[in-house]
Amino acid sequence: MRLLLVEDEDLLRAQLVKALEDNDYIVDSVQDGELGLFQAKEFSYDAAIIDLGLPKMNGIDLIKAIRAEAKVFPILILTARDNWTDKVEGLDAGADDYVVKPFQIEEIKARLNALLRRAAGFAKPSLDFGHLSLDTSAKQLSVSGNSVELTAYEYKVLEYLMLHPGQVISKMELTEHLYEQDYDRDSNVLEVFVRRLRQKLDPEEMLKPIDTVRGQGYRFNVPPN
Amino acid sequence: MRLLLVEDEDLLRAQLVKALEDNDYIVDSVQDGELGLFQAKEFSYDAAIIDLGLPKMNGIDLIKAIRAEAKVFPILILTARDNWTDKVEGLDAGADDYVVKPFQIEEIKARLNALLRRAAGFAKPSLDFGHLSLDTSAKQLSVSGNSVELTAYEYKVLEYLMLHPGQVISKMELTEHLYEQDYDRDSNVLEVFVRRLRQKLDPEEMLKPIDTVRGQGYRFNVPPN
DNA sequence: CAAGGTGTTAAGCCTTTGTTCATATTGACC
DNA sequence: GGTCAATATGAACAAAGGCTTAACACCTTG
Structure with a gap:
């Protein structure tokens, strides 16, 4: 926040x-x-x-x-x-x-x-997209029913992405939401977090819940249906 | 109270x-x-x-x-x-x-x-989760039928956690519920209480009734059915 | 006063996590 | 296809945070 x-x-x-x-x-x-x-x-x-x-x-x-x-x-x-x-x-x-x-x-x-x-208005305790559900009070992710633990920063990144579904979020915007000052520019922390998130969200690498839009940022995909 | x-x-x-x-x-x-x-x-x-x-x-x-x-x-x-x-x-x-x-x-x-x-009488005499049951009026815990004694503070911690099952409760929130003012920041009383609680709740360390979410707090786990 | 229990502190150990680095891969543009 | 920048990946590391144990002071209670 x-x-x-x-x-x-x-x-x-x-x-x-x-x-x-x-x-x-x-x-x-x-x-x-x-x-x-x-x-x-x-x-x-x-x-x-x-x-x-x-x-x-x-x-x-x-x-x-x-x-x-x-x-x-x-x-x-x-x-x-x-x-x-x-x-x-x-x-x-x-x-x-x-x-x-x-x-x-x-x-x-x-x-x-x-x-x-x-x-937060709707006071939604959980962000649900398809088989992915992020419980914001338990700070826990569940992937098709199975609960998965997230670290503090993984949670922050995912929550922010899921709060803006379908939108491309620039790395700068994400980083600024995670850290105080503008963070060390030439660090790839974010990429590492996204990597770890992708693994947890979708171990099979089939559904690609997080797209990377080259040069622009990341986008959380709203699953079809 | x-x-x-x-x-x-x-x-x-x-x-x-x-x-x-x-x-x-x-x-x-x-x-x-x-x-x-x-x-x-x-x-x-x-x-x-x-x-x-x-x-x-x-x-x-x-x-x-x-x-x-x-x-x-x-x-x-x-x-x-x-x-x-x-x-x-x-x-x-x-x-x-x-x-x-x-x-x-x-x-x-x-x-x-x-x-x-x-x-307490008709509202919630006991908090029951799986084989754990906390009698709020007798201030007593029973683990799969066997009653276990809790100290005053152990009880307070457990009660608060069980009143918010599945939610991550920050250490600050817990501490503020136990003590008046915000307590000495660099004290690990809470960790000690949690440790002792875990032992009493689950001596075998199999079921992990209390999770720790690093950097965020503790979470009382709702046992699966 | 002795004995036992409780809350608290302190210290060292251990694990998780954030971060960095080195290297691979990808995609865009020529 | 070749080149370059952007992103991915995997491994390694240091620090933060949490765990555990033991000791201690303070009450109660007998």
Whole structure:
């Protein structure tokens, strides 16, 4: 899960980043609205946490701009207690929830979880395609009935692919979803993971659940019927 | 046993928290209805104690909202003597019992025990999976008929895992259920408990009732039929 | 006070996993 | 067909994470 954090206060930002990272989120944090918008346009996030009082471009405008880009990930806004009217404006602009400063880090985490779960919407515990089924709460794959264990990273890759069935996902997009910063460019970790996944998904190499589109990325195939 | 306490009066709240904690409950306490609802949604409790006169969202609405979320844990309401009509409304809204203020702490504890016993009584006296059966009221485990003693913490761990069968439960989630605050990060208590549990559950190490999903947590395996 | 049990810590060992590397294979373009 | 870049593959390695055991402090209980 990759988060965008836009917060101008250095100390608070650092605390949040740490807390979120401890919870296994991958966090990109920036200090002002302009940078926030740039990041939001350039990368794809699972959720954003945005302080409403920001330099360069205020939080409300940032949210509007993000929504104008047709980005739909949930947005959690941080607002000071005294100007709570902002909160309404923020929700109007397209935010999904708010937390009033000062807050407990725990509250942020809980709200975030709620949003992400809600965003998953259909709250599907499992992603099913033909004889492949990925149980997202058991973190387990089942191939025509037989359960198969996945490592943490194998799971992340497969989940991401299965969440975008039939779409070509570039290696960069995948890598960015797995790691914090842009990872060492000349590494073939991803290829190795895909290789191991293919073996587990389809030991016989008959059905080719994951195609490689040369130069573009990988694609999880929706099985016929 | 984890309780949710929603009470706006600081002194009373503190007294209740202390008394309950002395009785080995784990207590989350909040000051208003909105926070209460949030907690109830976000975490899973064994029971709740709710004052009817609350800021932000009154107790009646809170109870309705909790029940609307399909939460079934018992709810004990606290009500002032003069407006006893609230009590009826509260019970109608879905509360299970009431105590009139002012009260003796002892009374709260007694009512709570009764509620919990009743809830355990017909809700789920035992968690059964294959040849494993955990008697939640006797706090006793039986492995293919033979009863096995569990220590307090062993029981807590196993109960939590068995309440979420087939799901991967992170160590953090488990630890938070065992202890109040987030516990010392670099301690391996949990591993030790799991180790001891595994021995008791399955001395032969054949059936692997508890899987470890590396980097993610533990999973109680649902035995195949 | 002795004895036994329980929760906790510490330490070393062992396994899994992520990562790298070297080398093979593939596909696209000339 | 030849050439080059992109991807696959298999093996090897180091570190993280988990396991296991033992010891210890603290309670209870008799």
